[in-house]
Amino acid sequence: MEDRNLNGKDFEEKSTDFSLNDYIRRLIRYWYLFPIFLFILLTAAFFYLQISQPVYSTKTSILIKEEKSLTGSQGDILTEMSSQFGGNKTVENEMEIFKSQTLVEQVVKELNLDVSYTTKDGLRTIDLYNTTPIKIKPEVITEYGYEEPLIIHVVDSTHFRFNDEDQLFTFNQRFNNAWGAFIVTKGENSKFTDVTVHFTEVKNLAENILGRVSVQQPNIKSTVLEITYEDANVQRSKDVLNKLLDVYIQSSLNDKNSEASNTLKFIENRLGLITGELGDVEKDVESYKTNQGITDISAESQLFLENIKENDSKLNEVNTKISILESVDNYIMNAGEGAVAPATYMIDDPVLVSLLTKFNELELQRERYARTTSPNNPLLQTINTQLAGTRQSIRENVQNLKRGMAVTKRNLEGINTRFSAGLRSIPKKEREFVGIKRQQAIKEELYLYLLQKREETALAYASTVTDSRLIDAPISTFKPIKPKKALVWGGAFALGIIIPLVLINLLFLLRNTVQSREEIEKVTHASILGEIGQMKGVVNGVPGEESIIKMTSRSAVAEQFRALRTNLQYLGDGSCRVIMFTSSIGGEGKSFISINLAASLAYSDKRVLLIGLDLRKPTLHDRLMVPNKTGASNCLIGQGHYEDFIQSTGVHPKFDVLTSGPIPPNPSELLSNGRLPLMLAELRSQYDYILIDSPPYGLVTDSALIAEHVDATLYIVRFNYTVLDHLKRIGDLQRARRFSNLSVIFNGVNYGAGYGYGYGYGGYGYGYYAEESDSRVQTMGSRLKKLVGKG
Structure with a gap:
């Protein structure tokens, strides 16, 4: 009676319980994502460190003098002159002056920083400040020149080429082209012959430099200012700070x-x-x-x-x-x-x-x-x-x-x-x-x-x-401050762990299919009669002999069907002989399980009849490769006796099949015309087990009509296929007792790492069998396919 009182609220409360074991199994199931992402991100970190230019920090300090009072006549004169021409300086004002756009633009102009030179050395870009083999004196630069770099190939000590052109030019000439008007002169001796020239507007470059200049007051009680500048070239950073100090002093x-x-x-x-x-x-x-x-x-x-x-x-x-x-x-x-x-x-x-x-x-x-x-x-x-x-x-x-x-x-x-x-x-x-x-x-x-x-x-x-007054001349750090290798490697490693975790959790948050036995038990409160794993290389929907387990098979799936055959004695009071197979939707493996369970029963010397009562979309005849011109539909409309339509499957002498026959226009009326219980009553005396492959209960009412005349119902739930909401329908059936002796078969279970358990057999897992050990080998491609397609 307790089961009848269970409701959806109880399920919601139970389903929200967090299980650490389930969570760990979930991660282990997709373990291969961690090495994949670790390899990708660590490789990306390696190339990032190879490509990135190291950035160094250069620091200098300057003292802002305060007014001092002197004694004597000289002190009076100097004090008067200081009051007239010196003014009062505050450290905060001087900090703002150091970061003024005008001063930095003057620094850029005096150091000619608006023209920069780089070259490639493998994957890394090298700055050729003060070491460039060529120099350019710009007169007028066009908008195109500011947007696109100019590539110069040094041929020898007197000749060079522009970009991909074949024409040779000599140094100290004035050129007019798309980049503007400028003169190219010979620079320093260098092993590099390909130089990329970048023209930058003075205003934009000054803003960029200001973004890398930091002016701070280390001690609030002193008037010392500490100026820091970050640059990929150490000498350029020192020159920028020195020139900035010169321009500041001259302005004062x-x-x-x-x-x-x-x-x-x-x-x-x-x-x-x-x-x-x-x-x-x-x-x-x-x-x-x-x-x-x-x-x-x-x-x-x-x-x-x-x-x-x-x-x-x-x-x-x-x-x-x-x-x-x-x-x-x-x-x-x-x-x-x-x-x-x-x-x-x-x-x-x-x-x-x-x-x-x-x-x-x-x-x-x-x-x-x-x-x-x-x-x-x-x-x-x-x-x-x-x-x-x-x-x-x-x-x-x-x-x-x-x-x-x-x-x-x-x-x-x-x-x-x-x-x-x-x-x-x-x-x-x-x-x-x-x-x-x-x-x-x-x-x-x-x-x-x-x-x-x-x-x-x-x-x-x-x-x-x-x-x-200058206190310390510009001093650069010995090691680059960017990129920090330890931080890059650590970040790549952390992302290699975090991204798979997020991806796996996202997949499980978005999934809506059954993944574990526990989910079925929590929702349906029905007993699980057996679990059927995935067969090696066989999809449940593939017809033919490959989808039928042989009597001599030693695979894990064969053993599971033998276990299911044994568990049939626990259905009801142990006398259930007419069993119906149904599911929520098509493709969950009703026909596959009914055929193989019938074959397993036949191998155990039981006379078995498999009846195809899916009168809307029959598949038994295709799987067993028998004709379907006549069958159960003919019996139900009174066109003949069932003995005229029963066929031998060829799988085992005691395994017969009654296919569905021609598809009728009114399957529900045909199943409820009263001939079905009469036919089943006659068949009970001739067969030990009668297995009925019925339509999905979640789509049509045919299964409900058939269920009135059977001893037990086996509801098929397929791993990673059956929608979680469909489990509630099974729970409703269990509470309402609409199907007698209702049990669940969990089909298509993936017993790979992550499902968490399997059946041991005499102290050995299914890996004891040779066929199973082969079936457990999965390629990385198949795992990725499952992740993308069904994960």
Whole structure:
């Protein structure tokens, strides 16, 4: 009663249990995939290592100097010059500059890397950097030249050929062809005569180099940068790093010299103006003394003169500061349009000095990043925003200072007015002379101040040095970093194991056919009466004598049929003599098993009749090679007695057959007309066993009609052929008890490695028999065929 209560849910739960033994058997079944894939992938790894160019890593390090404060007058001057022209460097900014497209493009142009030379040495491609037997000086390269390489064959020391052409050319000639305009010159002495020339656009090559350049800061607390470059040619990698450092340093020096040059121009312009004014004043003094004959000034006039001079000096200083503030305002308004930068040391206000210094630094950074980055770079936009804010702050500060200077100027002018009133008592000539002399003293003081500043600026300009220092020259690794042989071999070996595993699991995930005895038992809950293996060289569907086992056969399949014959006594109560063979679909081996089981019973001295009741697609007559003009269909329609249609098979004297006969138009009605049970009742008295080859139960209802009149039903399930869903139909039949004494025969089982077990026989496996040992030998081709076709 328990079997009747089993349902599909129980099957689902049981079928999902993982069995390690089944999984291992599954892998062992396809063991040959592992050596195949291992051989393929290890061979591919070998050729990959032969073809791939080894890549080396070259490393150099550079120190980004920090600002240092010095003591004494020299320290004050250098600190002032550093604040004017040095700017503030951050390690992060310098890291980005090292990886700028502009610097790398300049490296490519100076090293002529846009033209590369390679040759073949067996399977490997060799880079001929600095060792090429020919060199090309390109003038114009076409799009075709950038896409297709140019092959040059060196014939001798003076001649060469292009590609596959036969025409000889001499070196140092200018050529115009599909690749462009260029000159071919003689290179280094080399054993290679075939050279492949690759032209690459500077921009594309620079991007490629940037992808292989790494700039890192090994220690966050230091300002040392470590630059690494990977290349297949060691010398080229060293040259690229050296040239990159040279270009970086030269770019930094150019920025500093540009700022110092602008300051010198500003001072020179101011000196030119003051020099002219001072000359005019001195000429006025000379002319006045000559014309008026003045040689001395009285004590009173001297006192007024000193007071007025001191007051005028302050007034002139105020005017100068106002002028400087106007020049600063003009510079801020026209910054970036060629305006001369003002000198910050001529302004007393510390806030304005700080703002101007910050503005100059930001302007310098903006010019630097504008050369190395795109206009949409977030860093450049941030600097532009800071420049705008700083410009606005400077203008507001200048306006405030100018207003304060204007008040001071008015106060000083008022004091001058009071002192001038006191001078009215001084003779006119002496007063005029004092005014001229006062202007001369003021111009002299300003002139000397500008001369001093010009010398300091010239000294700073002459002593400009880079803010970085090379620590380690480029050093390359002794062993290549790519490809890593151990990793390649290990990866190939791992893939040789993983791919077959994935393939085998994928095949079993996609398969939908029966593979093991356990699957039948889990789903159907029916007993398996026997297992039939594959016969050597015989497919179940092949007709003729080769598909019938001989009595003297010692093969494993023959023994299995003998075991099946023995197991018939366990069907039902042991008295089952009329047995029907059916299956889910055609081709599962009903006819093959029924014929051979009948033959085996006949060999055991049993009288056996095999009836072909597959009235829709009969095959028994073809397998037994007997005529099928008349048969069971004639009996069922009443055209004669069964004795008139029974034939001897020729396999054994006690083995008879009743073929299906002509195919009727209504097989189901014919089987249910009542004549079948009468015929079987009469045959029971004449034969020990009656075996019925019926149609597939899964396709038509004929088997259900026949099953009502038989003692037992043997349901055929074929290995790797029967669909798993069809097993549920057997389970339904078992639970519903629709077929009496239902058992399963597992047909076509492959007992090769992976099925997991076989029947031992007296301590020996089937390999004990000579025929079986031969049948177990399978070629690799047959295994692959099964894998592709039925795996």
